[in-house]
Amino acid sequence: MSGSDQLHVVTSDDISDSRRRMGRALVWGSAALMALVAAAQVAQTAGWRDFGFANWRPTLYAYCLFATCLCWAQVLVRGEQGKRTLFVLPAALFVISLTVFPLLFGLVIAFSNWNLSSLSGRQFNGTANLVQMWHDPFYWNALGNMVIYVAAIVVEYAIAFGLALILAGQIRARKFWRVSFLMPLMLSPVAVSWMIGKSMLEPRFGPLARLARALGIENPSFFESPWMAKLTIMVLDAWTFIPFMMIMLLAGLQAIPKELQEASRVDGASGWKSFWEITFPLMLPVSVTAILIRIIFKLKLADIVITITSGGPGGATDTVTSFIFREYRERSNVGYGTMLAMVYLVLIVIGMTILMKLAARLTRPRT
């Protein structure tokens, strides 16, 4: 894809055999040390022999040592090529050790009954968690809610696009508007849920409740009926994330060459028509990127739900994340929660793959 703009430098390396041997020795030596420490720790947990470890930290340190040696040995063994590998290797090791390993570990947990607060420890229970999940109406309800929440992105997108169009046009005090429109994104969702969810929407004294009453609504309540609560959460989340989409779309709008719009105006197209025929099609790739990223963020929605409604009323506002959070907090069963999360991950990966395929087809330049 990006072959032409890469750096091509041929360097001759003179790596002596002893240096190469030392590099290999470093890698294998530290790996052996790590294996040794890990084996000792396993032996202690299994109760064969007591080495006096308080926790698994020694293995962690051995792993860090191994990772450092691995990076160092790259340069020792492979010279210039190794120095290049050194750019990517630390990040790759970091991500692998912090996601791949916990994910594999999570798979083990997902198939077990493990209550952290009880002393019995982990028990393998096969697919019992899956069966329980299948019969758990609250989990399916949370998944359904996620679909509704994601669908709300269409409205967010429309608003964000409108604002971006205005900001890209001829206006005064552009910087002021941009900064104030950006503000909601900077605020912590937890603070927002207090500021808006708990105080501004408070049914008796909140300013928005007062406004609603002034508009003739008796007893405004924003979190009582399931649909109203869902809607309020959507609005709150939209409030935080519309700036994000707006800025991406604004960047896209500013990258469109001015001549195109001018040409369409000369040809006599009205503003509305030139938007649909020129601006919107040109913005399609940016729009798709913005929406995809927004979906990814939306799927993580939890903070405001946990802090404002904690899923209520009756699970109407639950997201998958907030549901698992509550499930863990109430029963501290790690196994079941992990299984729910794993199923969620699989659904997300399938869904996102389909969406990305569709998006690629949608944005493919038409000839």
Added chain:
Amino acid sequence: MTDTPAPIFRDSDSDRSFRMRWWAGRAAIYGVLALWAVICLFPIYWTATTSFKMAPNVMQGQMIPWPADWTPEGDWAKKLFFAPKWKGWESIGLSPEALGRESTARAEFVKRFGNSAIVALSASTLAVVLGSLAAYGLSRFRYRFGFMKNDDISFFFLSQLILPPVVLALPFLVLYKELALLDTRIGLILLYTLTVLPIVIWIMKDQFETIPTELEEAALVDGLSIWGAFLTIILPIALPGMVAAFILSLVLTWNEYFFAALLTSTHANTLPVMVASQTGSQGINWWSMAALSFAAILPLIVIGVLLERFIIKGMAAGAVK
């Protein structure tokens, strides 16, 4: 009007209607802008003013802080104006009088604030360092790790973005418990670095790809090593992108709640956890909650106002190719 002689230069009716439409369009645009600005800023104003209110002010719905001496007479003034008090700030030990004396509430707040600052700053720094290196490598060299080539490696990094935090949360809870990393700042820093790393790599890769490779080629010919060229030539040019990535990471990590709520309990609590834990207890204590929330969002408001163009640059990266 009809008997005055017709002026020589006169706007035709169509011109006039055009100007009317133009003014109407302007008015509509500024109307929308003003409305949205109110929607964005009013909650912040509300929180800031509520932190200076007392119970009666909240119940009567007074909105504008105004010194008591200058409050004009009349019922309308009573409905609008209230005399600001430091009660809310006193409850977290940050009012002018409370600053002079010892206060456990302030000590608590400062501790949480410090935790948040340390965790957010270190995680963002670590992510920018690791991410910039990886992004530079991926934008300049051709790699092959087993079956994985450059595009696969990039995709591997970016795909971490899809991973919802809840999938990692419980395994991490168990792992951290075994590693004695539960309720420590290091544990949070590692996790936060992981969550913002894909974003940093995305922004930085975009940044490095705009820098021509001739620069390094020249530097290499002049005898610098590849790391020397990277550190002395490329990094200074890529600095704006790094700042953008850093600020964006800072915003995300400062505001993070989910992991902090699960993985910390007493020592390493961050500010969002403190804010969230207050809401349940003792009813709603409006003024102190407002003060606490406002103190929690203030640093980011300042950053947002001062460094807005970096944030926008960061978010725009990758949107436009």
